[in-house]
Amino acid sequence: MKPETFGIISSICAALFIATITQVIAADDTRPIAGFSEQASIKQHQLETRLDEKIKAEELDEWLKHMSAKPHHAGSAASKETAEYIAQLMSSWGYQVKIEEFEILLPTPRVRELEMVYPENYHAALREDSLPEDPSTSVRDNLLEPYNAFSAEGEVEAELVFINYGRPEDHEYLERHGIDLTGKIAIAKYGKTWRGIKPKLAAEKGAIATIIYSDPADDGYGKGDVYPKGAFKHESGVQRGSVMDMPTYPGDVLTPGIGASKNAKRLKIKDAATITKIPVLPISHRDALPLLSAMDGAVVPPEWRGALPITYHLGPGPAKVRLKLAFNWDMVTIYNVIARLKGAKFPNEWVIRGNHHDGWNHGASDPLSGQIAMLAEAKAVAELAAAGSPPARTIIYASWDAEEPGLIGSTEWAELHAKELKKKAVAYINTDGSSRGFLSVGGSHTLENFFNEISADVTDPQTGVSLKQRQRANLKLNGTDETIKKEARERKNIRIAPLGSGSDYTPFLQHLGIASANLAFSGHGDGGSYHTLYDTYEHFTTWRDPGLLYCVTLAKVAGRATLRLANAEILPFEYTALHDNVNMYIGELEKLAETMRTETENRNRDIADGTYALVLDPQKTLGPPMVQNAVPYFSFAPLKNAALHLEQAALTFASRSSIETRTAKQNRKFNRLLYTSERLLTLDAGLAGRNWFKHHIYAPGFYTGYGVKTLPGVRENIEQRNYDTVPDEIEKAAGILHKMAQRIEELNEI
Numbered sequence: 207m208k209p210e211t212f213g214i215i216s217s218i219c220a221a222l223f224i225a226t227i228t229q230v231i232a233a234d235d236t237r238p239i240a241g242f243s244e245q246a247s248i249k250q251h252q253l254e255t256r257l258d259e260k261i262k263a264e265e266l267d268e269w270l271k272h273m274s275a276k277p278h279h280a281g282s283a284a285s286k287e288t289a290e291y292i293a294q295l296m297s298s299w300g301y302q303v304k305i306e307e308f309e310i311l312l313p314t315p316r317v318r319e320l321e322m323v324y325p326e327n328y329h330a331a332l333r334e335d336s337l338p339e340d341p342s343t344s345v346r347d348n349l350l351e352p353y354n355a356f357s358a359e360g361e362v363e364a365e366l367v368f369i370n371y372g373r374p375e376d377h378e379y380l381e382r383h384g385i386d387l388t389g390k391i392a393i394a395k396y397g398k399t400w401r402g403i404k405p406k407l408a409a410e411k412g413a414i415a416t417i418i419y420s421d422p423a424d425d426g427y428g429k430g431d432v433y434p435k436g437a438f439k440h441e442s443g444v445q446r447g448s449v450m451d452m453p454t455y456p457g458d459v460l461t462p463g464i465g466a467s468k469n470a471k472r473l474k475i476k477d478a479a480t481i482t483k484i485p486v487l488p489i490s491h492r493d494a495l496p497l498l499s500a501m502d503g504a505v506v507p508p509e510w511r512g513a514l515p516i517t518y519h520l521g522p523g524p525a526k527v528r529l530k531l532a533f534n535w536d537m538v539t540i541y542n543v544i545a546r547l548k549g550a551k552f553p554n555e556w557v558i559r560g561n562h563h564d565g566w567n568h569g570a571s572d573p574l575s576g577q578i579a580m581l582a583e584a585k586a587v588a589e590l591a592a593a594g595s596p597p598a599r600t601i602i603y604a605s606w607d608a609e610e611p612g613l614i615g616s617t618e619w620a621e622l623h624a625k626e627l628k629k630k631a632v633a634y635i636n637t638d639g640s641s642r643g644f645l646s647v648g649g650s651h652t653l654e655n656f657f658n659e660i661s662a663d664v665t666d667p668q669t670g671v672s673l674k675q676r677q678r679a680n681l682k683l684n685g686t687d688e689t690i691k692k693e694a695r696e697r698k699n700i701r702i703a704p705l706g707s708g709s710d711y712t713p714f715l716q717h718l719g720i721a722s723a724n725l726a727f728s729g730h731g732d733g734g735s736y737h738t739l740y741d742t743y744e745h746f747t748t749w750r751d752p753g754l755l756y757c758v759t760l761a762k763v764a765g766r767a768t769l770r771l772a773n774a775e776i777l778p779f780e781y782t783a784l785h786d787n788v789n790m791y792i793g794e795l796e797k798l799a800e801t802m803r804t805e806t807e808n809r810n811r812d813i814a815d816g817t818y819a820l821v822l823d824p825q826k827t828l829g830p831p832m833v834q835n836a837v838p839y840f841s842f843a844p845l846k847n848a849a850l851h852l853e854q855a856a857l858t859f860a861s862r863s864s865i866e867t868r869t870a871k872q873n874r875k876f877n878r879l880l881y882t883s884e885r886l887l888t889l890d891a892g893l894a895g896r897n898w899f900k901h902h903i904y905a906p907g908f909y910t911g912y913g914v915k916t917l918p919g920v921r922e923n924i925e926q927r928n929y930d931t932v933p934d935e936i937e938k939a940a941g942i943l944h945k946m947a948q949r950i951e952e953l954n955e956i
């Protein structure tokens with residue numbers, strides 16, 4: 207999953223007020239809940255109070271300790287044991303449990319050699335240290351040594367070029383220095399962009415391999431004390447991770463679009479488009495230091511510098527390295543645990559709640575912090591059902607395998623059951639690694655109001671105010687720009703972030719068009735443990751969530767989300783926030799085109815009239831940028847008209863009380879039209895060049911990976927200067943918004 211950004215340590219003085227304020231929030235059962243009648247709201251609040259009482263930190267702690275005791279990566283015996291442990295718990299609580307297996311291709315490391323051959327010899331250790339202070343780090347049986355899954359294999363020897371974070375703008379800068387990556391080995395820093403983008407882009411530029419290291423400036427001693435004294439990355443720590451080309455399609459690389467069951471039709475490995483084109487290896491900064499110290503060439507610009515005690519150079523060379531990688535290209539069985547609680551009224555409407563169980567290593571934070579929250583919810587929900595309050599809709603708890611190598615367990619399950627899911631899935635709620643601080647909600651904008659009601663109803667365990675008050679305070683002070691700060695003061699609801707990729711919601715949202723959300727706490731959980739040997743019980747409970755206060759709170763948030771979706775008389779989807787956000791995205795696109803046009807004009811003029819030549823130091827290698835094609839004017843009118851159509855329909859919808867006097871039959875139809883409305887934001891043909899991705903409002907960026915691109919068809923074609931295709935993409939997106947508006951009009955007629 208996606209690493210969080212790290213914030214400051216919070217003050218805990220406010221914790222003194224917890225007791226009193228908690229009582230105030232809990233005592234008020236009369237607050238209306240969208241989708242529930244007055245009577246039903248009171249009942250639902252009472253149910254949620256009982257839910258909260260059943261979630262116990264001691265139990266979460268026991269599950270965490272048990273499941274993080276040893277490495278349990280997908281394909282290992284320990285991963286199967288974890289699945290069986292979860293299945294056994296779920297069954298004991300009364301769920302109908304099935305372990306669904308898939309057969310997937312999963313490479314594990316066989317040969318990993320990195321050696322500097324010039325100007326000195328250095329053998330990279332490629333190994334993380336066990337630490338006496340953290341006994342878990344000595345539990346190394348079946349430990350996956352640091353590697354990047356779905357890297358190509360091979361042996362290469364070449365000079366190094368430093369490519370900073372390996373983003374498109376970093377390559378542009380290298381080109382201005384006349385540095386050609388052809389035949390070279392790129393060395394990149396982790397961070398700023400999803401890791402898989404680094405080798406993808408480097409290969410496009412001609413590199414024959416990529417090395418990725420974690421610079422201490424980003425999550426090591428440049429940030430704070432390192433583990434075990436502090437939370438940040440140990441000098442030997444290496445971030446593992448998949449480099450599969452997930453922005454093309456996630457899941458098993460041999461079965462795009464179909465479930466990887468035993469007899470599924472499979473591609474040949476050589477035809478799998480999502481395996482990298484060149485070898486890639488992650489290393490520690492301890493191993494990177496000798497390589498970077500031996501580099502020369504132009505000194506990097508200030509913003510490229512890391513925190514190692516050297517002057518960073520771009521290269522190429524003279525440092526020359528030999529890299530040899532080989533993998534076991536095994537077919538392995540993976541185990542998804544699917545636990546069902548049948549809905550008492552609407553068994554064919556499914557609320558799906560998921561979190562993965564495989565970890566790169568011990569995986570205490572990623573994924574177990576979310577997994578234990580989910581288990582706590584599941585246990586509480588089952589107990590409530592047994593005590594006479596079963597959910598109206600079916601609840602499915604899904605514990606996914608093989609998320610880490612490429613969202614594989616969830617993707618294969620979603621692909622195999624696509625037809626049924628499109629018909630029955632009401633929503634998908636995801637969690638993954640979580641720490642402490644502020645609630646972050648990403649998801650479908652139709653759920654904005656829904657999650658604002660929930661965050662107003664759950665108490666922050668350290669300050670005693672509601673989660674929403676704390677989120678708002680954080681945005682007021684730390685919002686990334688003035689608009690966000692202003693909105694935090696004035697806007698009724700806090701926006702939920704659009705989702706790109708990075709966890710198991712992707713197949714549900716992006717492929718099937720099921721309204722989805724991803725929940726986590728972040729901001730105050732320090733750390734550099736992500737995907738390293740140091741993501742242990744000891745690290746997590748010391749630095750990321752001591753006392754598991756926020757794991758408990760996450761269970762309360764996701765538990766409410768699941769129960770409200772399961773019990774609502776009218777499903778709580780709402781469209782004014784969708785309009786408001788889409789309208790904002792259209793504004794961003796207009797601004798993007800405008801800014802690019804002006805910048806391109808100015809830059810081209812400055813190149814042509816010699817301005818660059820007068821400023822740049824003739825004794826240095828940095829040259830002027832390349833001339834770019836002028837940006838034409840685009841007509842955004844079709845999109846703006848569609849947004850207007852959406853707005854009118856959404857306002858009418860919002861003006862009607864959510865619980866009206868419809869017949870039961872009408873309500874059923876109304877709900878079905880509501881929960882299938884997200885499907886209308888998808889097109890079967892998918893996005894151009896990557897048709898697995900069907901959603902046309904949210905997609906992971908083709909050159910950013912996890913980072914979302916909203917209205918991706920339009921946005922990416924402008925950004926990538928494919929101007930000719932932009933008008934078509936504008937029409938397509940407009941068509942989708944009109945369809946959505948028509949659906950809302952249909953709802954308004956019922």
Ligand SMILES: [Zn+2]
Nearest residue numbers: 207572573638
């Ligand atoms: Zn994860």
